[in-house]
Amino acid sequence: MKNISKENLKKRLQFFQSIFVVLMIIALFTKFYFVAFSYGMTSIIFYSFSKLFSRLKNDY
Structure with missing residues (x-):
């Protein structure tokens, strides 16, 4: 896992x-x-945020 x-x-x-x-x-x-578009975009955005924040939590 890269920092x-x-x-x-x-x-x-x-x-x-x-x-x-x-x-x-x-x-x-x-x-x-x-x-449909807004639902799809918000789900993609929140999935990306959760991935980034879980990575950040693991690093610090």
Whole structure:
């Protein structure tokens, strides 16, 4: 298991956050399949967050 520095973790979280915001704006403009799209995106985002935080907890 490679170490993840706190700065690297913050960069990753900001990256995921910016992707999430952009995709949600696109979904709002299209308003097509909005519920399914937002549910899928939030589940992917929260899964990635849980993986990152479990890795961080193991490292520190």
